[in-house]
Amino acid sequence: NQVGPDGKYIIYPGHPIEEMEYTTGNTTIDIAVIRGLAKALIDAEKILGISGLMTPVWCDLRDKMPPYPVKNGVHLCAERYAGPEFRILPESSAYDALPAWCAFPEGWKGNPDARQYYGMGTQLAPVFPVGEIGLSSAPAVLELARNTYLKTGQTAGTWSPNNICGARLGLRDRVLSNVVTHVRNFQITPQGFMSYIGNRDGLILGQQRGGGYFDRLDKPRYQPYFEVSGVIATAIGYTLFDSLDGIIRVFPALPLAGDARIVMRAIGAFIVTAEMRSGDIAYVTILSEQGSQCRVANPWESGAVRVREAGSRRIVLPAGTGRLLTFPTVKGGVYTVERETKPADAYPVVKVKGVRQTGPRLLPPVMLGMPREGWKRYEGPGPRAIKEAKLRVRQAGLRPPGVTNLAASGAKARVLNPHPATNSPCLHDGLYGNTHSVISAGKEAPWEFCLDLGREETIASVVWSRDRSLEAYGDRMAVDYRIEVSGDAQAWKTVATVMDNKTGAGRRDSFPPVKARHVRMVVLKTNGLPPCLDELEVLAPDPRWKPKTTPPSASVPRVVAGDPAAVKAALANSGALINDFLLIGQDYVGPYPTEVRAGHDGQRLLLLVTCRQPAAAVVPVVCPRDDQAIFKHDHIELFIVPEPAGAVYYQLGFDSAGNRYAAQCVKESNSNDINAFASDLKWDPEWRVDATGGTDAWTAVVSLPIKDLGLTPGRPFGLEIARTRPLRFGDENTAWSPLKQQFHETGNFGSAILQ
Numbered sequence: 001n002q003v004g005p006d007g008k009y010i011i012y013p014g015h016p017i018e019e020m021e022y023t024t025g026n027t028t029i030d031i032a033v034i035r036g037l038a039k040a041l042i043d044a045e046k047i048l049g050i051s052g053l054m055t056p057v058w059c060d061l062r063d064k065m066p067p068y069p070v071k072n073g074v075h076l077c078a079e080r081y082a083g084p085e086f087r088i089l090p091e092s093s094a095y096d097a098l099p100a101w102c103a104f105p106e107g108w109k110g111n112p113d114a115r116q117y118y119g120m121g122t123q124l125a126p127v128f129p130v131g132e133i134g135l136s137s138a139p140a141v142l143e144l145a146r147n148t149y150l151k152t153g154q155t156a157g158t159w160s161p162n163n164i165c166g167a168r169l170g171l172r173d174r175v176l177s178n179v180v181t182h183v184r185n186f187q188i189t190p191q192g193f194m195s196y197i198g199n200r201d202g203l204i205l206g207q208q209r210g211g212g213y214f215d216r217l218d219k220p221r222y223q224p225y226f227e228v229s230g231v232i233a234t235a236i237g238y239t240l241f242d243s244l245d246g247i248i249r250v251f252p253a254l255p256l257a258g259d260a261r262i263v264m265r266a267i268g269a270f271i272v273t274a275e276m277r278s279g280d281i282a283y284v285t286i287l288s289e290q291g292s293q294c295r296v297a298n299p300w301e302s303g304a305v306r307v308r309e310a311g312s313r314r315i316v317l318p319a320g321t322g323r324l325l326t327f328p329t330v331k332g333g334v335y336t337v338e339r340e341t342k343p344a345d346a347y348p349v350v351k352v353k354g355v356r357q358t359g360p361r362l363l364p365p366v367m368l369g370m371p372r373e374g375w376k377r378y379e380g381p382g383p384r385a386i387k388e389a390k391l392r393v394r395q396a397g398l399r400p401p402g403v404t405n406l407a408a409s410g411a412k413a414r415v416l417n418p419h420p421a422t423n424s425p426c427l428h429d430g431l432y433g434n435t436h437s438v439i440s441a442g443k444e445a446p447w448e449f450c451l452d453l454g455r456e457e458t459i460a461s462v463v464w465s466r467d468r469s470l471e472a473y474g475d476r477m478a479v480d481y482r483i484e485v486s487g488d489a490q491a492w493k494t495v496a497t498v499m500d501n502k503t504g505a506g507r508r509d510s511f512p513p514v515k516a517r518h519v520r521m522v523v524l525k526t527n528g529l530p531p532c533l534d535e536l537e538v539l540a541p542d543p544r545w546k547p548k549t550t551p552p553s554a555s556v557p558r559v560v561a562g563d564p565a566a567v568k569a570a571l572a573n574s575g576a577l578i579n580d581f582l583l584i585g586q587d588y589v590g591p592y593p594t595e596v597r598a599g600h601d602g603q604r605l606l607l608l609v610t611c612r613q614p615a616a617a618v619v620p621v622v623c624p625r626d627d628q629a630i631f632k633h634d635h636i637e638l639f640i641v642p643e644p645a646g647a648v649y650y651q652l653g654f655d656s657a658g659n660r661y662a663a664q665c666v667k668e669s670n671s672n673d674i675n676a677f678a679s680d681l682k683w684d685p686e687w688r689v690d691a692t693g694g695t696d697a698w699t700a701v702v703s704l705p706i707k708d709l710g711l712t713p714g715r716p717f718g719l720e721i722a723r724t725r726p727l728r729f730g731d732e733n734t735a736w737s738p739l740k741q742q743f744h745e746t747g748n749f750g751s752a753i754l755q
Contacts, residue, residue: 008066016103016122024104026066029125036130038062068126069105070144072097100148101126123148127165135170135252135297136245145169159227167238167253175253179235181632184726186228194228241274243267247324249297250274250284268292270329274299283344284337285310288329296325296337303339310334404540406457407519413536416448417441427451427536437466439476439532440523447531450520451538452489459485460513460541462496464521465506465534475528477501482524483509485516492520503585506535510587513541546580547587551737554578554719554752559599559606564690564701571597571608571701576752581723581734585741590734594636594723600706600754602713607702609636611656611723614696629659634725636700637661641718641746642710649718649746650709651679654689656698662687667746677744685709706754713754720749 002010011034014027038061045051045058101123126133126145133145149166163182166175186194239253243266250272254260260276269290275282281299288294298305298321307317307327311334317327319340329335338344413427419439426436428451440447449464462483466476483496495511519538523531559570575597580589597608613634630653641649653661664683685708691700711717722735722743735743737750 003064004066006066007064009061009064011066014104026069027104027122028068028101029103029122031065031068032126032130032132035062035065036126036132038065039132068101068144069103070099071102072099098147098151100144100151121161121165123152124162124165127168128161131168131244134168134245135242135249136247142169146171150174159231161231161234163235164231164238167235168242168244170249170252172239172253172255175235175239176255177629177632179232179239182228182232184632186225194225240264241266241272243270243272247295247297248272248284248286250299251276251281252297256280268294270294277347282347285344286329286335286337288331288333288335291329291331291333294327294329294335298323298325299337300339303341305337306340307335307337310336403542406453406459406538406540407451407536410454411538412452412454413438414450414452415440416450419530427533429535437532437534440530442530445524445526447523447526448520449523449531449533449536450489450518451536453517453519453538456487456515456517457538458513458541459495459516459519459538460545461508461510461539462519462521463506463508463535463537463539466532475526476530476532477527478521478523478525478531478533479527480523480525482522483511484520484522485514486518486520487516489518508539508586508588510542510545510547542588544589544591545587546582546589548580548582548738551748552578552750553716554598554750556598556600556605556752556754558755559601561601561604561606564703567606567703568608568699568701571599571606575599575606575608578721578736581721581736582738584733584735584739587738590723590725590732592725594721594734596721596736598752600713603706605704605706605709605711605754607638607700607704609700609702610697611636611699612697613725629657630655630661631724632726633657634698635659635723637722637724637743638702638704639718639720639722639743639746639749640709640711641749644716644718644751650683650685651744652685652687652704654691654700654702656691656693656700658689658691658700660687660689665744711754716751716753718746718749719752720746 002012004010010025011027011030012025014025014030016024016027016029038058041058042055042062045053045055103122121128124145127149133141135142137145145165146169149162149169149171152162163175163178166178240251240260240262241264242249242252243264246267248266248270250262251260251274254276256276256279258276258279261274263271263273266272266286269288269292271287271289273285273287284296284299286294286296296307302321304319304321305325306315306319307325308315316335317325325337327335336344407428411428413424415422415424415427415438417440418424419441422438424438427438427449429436438449440449464478466478478498479501480499481501482494482498484492484494486492493514493516495514496509498507498509501507521533521536554576556576557574559567559574561567562570576599578596578598579593581594582588583590592612592614594612595610599606611634633655635653635655637651637653639649639651647667649665649667651661651663651665662684663679663681665677665679667677686705687708688703689700690702692698706712709717720735720737720739720743722733722739725732733743737748739745739748
């Protein structure tokens with residue numbers, strides 16, 4: 001009952017979600033829950049016809065709740081994971097400067113470790129689960145709520161309900177894209193179940209290990225994890241339909257593209273059917289179960305809208321342009337909300353015929369989840385001991401489809417001085433894990449792992465892998481080693497030498513094709529104990545092996561300019577060909593090729609980009625207010641260095657939906673660290689991307705102003721064109737000019753010159 005000097009109640013103690021050890025007060029979630037409960041009690045008394053009994057008490061409680069705490073200029077989530085591997089959270093952006101709700105007021109921060117900006121949905125509690133704030137709220141309040149979502153994003157916590165809030169706030173340009181990213185990062189088991197931790201083990205576990213999550217990986221009761229499935233399903237539901245405040249809204253947060261059809265129950269005892277065709281909402285049909293007054297948010301931005309009774313076609317609400325349509329109903333009545341100029345009758349009707357069921361109804365075979373490469377079923381030592389094991393090499397993309405593993409059958413393995421607890425045949429059994437690894441017992445280098453293929457073969461690369469999924473035995477990694485081949489196991493020839501290897505799970509070492517029967521990996525140095533290998537494979541030549549010994553160059557011709565169609569035709573006919581994009585750190589072209597045709601018209605650099613893709617590729621949605629949206633999907637990044645040896649360069653990115661990213665980057669002086677650069681997102685040239693999606697490829701026509709890039713015809717400049725395809729087990733990164741680790745290696749860029 002304490003009241004502060006402002007006449008508002010004081011709520012103490014308060015504990016935001018997962019902040020139980022830090023006592024605060026007047027938390028956003030407490031204010032929202034108490035205010036929402038008071039409102040629910042007032043509504044209940046009104047419905048039950050007992051208003052006046054306790055209504056004054058509930059009204060006093062509702063009206064004397066303190067305002068939600070607001071703060072400017074701070075990113076709301078404390079768990080902003082670094083690196084491109086986990087792109088759920090928004091990076092620093094224009095949203096940071098906006099005012100938004102926080103977990104509790106500044107004056108209540110009794111402990112310096114208490115997080116005022118936390119990503120578990122605390123700030124957004126007024127939206128969900130309370131439901132006090134929504135699309136009917138005052139514009140200023142709605143803006144605060146939207147700012148809070150945009151600044152918080154969908155956090156790394158699988159259970160975070162933030163995307164539900166974004167859907168309830170009608171953010172159609174952001175929510176669905178975030179949901180897709182959420183699924184990609186946490187739906188990692190082959191039957192489609194969600195993971196408690198997600199697929200970025202090294203990144204997340206490294207920061208959450210102290211929380212006990214590390215121990216849960218091998219405990220079945222923690223995996224799979226179902227809570228996130230409910231969060232995602234609820235968020236998708238609210239993108240399709242909302243009637244939380246008694247107002248029916250169809251497709252309130254769904255991008256206006258493609259086709260959709262819903263049949264939903266609405267508050268007020270209504271059953272609502274609506275359909276979207278090619279991004280256009282066709283109609284809304286409402287069945288009234290109790291004869292209540294119906295309120296519908298006008299789903300169209302323009303044009304007169306009317307409501308008529310189905311069957312009799314009687315006009316219930318004359319045509320108008322109001323944003324809220326209110327009309328009476330009768331029990332069992334059916335009503336159609338439609339545009340006057342395009343009524344529901346204008347759409348074709350398909351008559352459906354049924355066949356009488358005369359026997360038992362049997363469900364067809366179904367599969368939960370999706371097929372997954374890299375899982376193998378095999379018989380264990382017992383007759384019924386069937387196990388599953390991952391083919392780590394295949395998952396990591398080290399052995400591409402269609403390339404023969406010459407050690408898969410008939411080969412014999414030999415390890416110099418093997419550990420007695422390991423079995424040499426495990427060296428090439430296609431499996432990984434502690435029971436399928438081979439350890440050398442020798443205390444000093446060199447350590448040898450040998451394979452006898454049984455006959456002479458043409459060899460082009462050797463793959464080795466090491467299970468690092470649990471970060472266990474991380475001190476048995478090969479750091480310096482040689483790959484050697486021989487015809488008789490007597491005279492050996494070195495075909496690859498690797499020094500200071502930093503790959504965590506394995507790698508593929510390629511070399512010009514050579515004939516040999518015997519192959520061995522000679523480890524000269526590890527990062528600790530004697531080396532351990534889970535797998536050693538010998539691969540036949542790969543037609544995608546296209547080594548580039550020096551950075552490539554391109555001579556960019558002048559072409560005729562015009563509209564995007566004319567530019568596309570001109571580039572396809574005479575543009576400079578830029579192709580053979582290699583996987584980062586490898587000499588292999590990616591499985592889905594990228595091709596660029598380049599030209600210029602004296603004013604603008606023009607590119608025609610073609611990206612091959614699998615038929616089931618995720619199609620991104622348009623996110624005009626999110627310059628980070630491209631990183632969640634298949635995308636292209638351009639890097640242009642006006643002065644080849646200069647510190648300033650430009651990074652531009654885009655995806656098949658036309659989402660764009662632009663930044664001016666500056667390398668830090670006196671630093672050999674390739675990650676030592678700063679990005680200025682305020683740099684925004686007058687550039688254009690016309691992208692077109694397709695079944696097996698997407699294309700884009702890109703127009704860039706030469707003056708904004710600091711380019712001059714006849715003078716060379718640094719150029720890199722790179723592509724990222726997000727996969728379930730890491731990203732597939734390819735680049736025109738060979739790179740070792742990541743895209744910002746300006747010293748390894750190719751070059752180009754405008755003719």
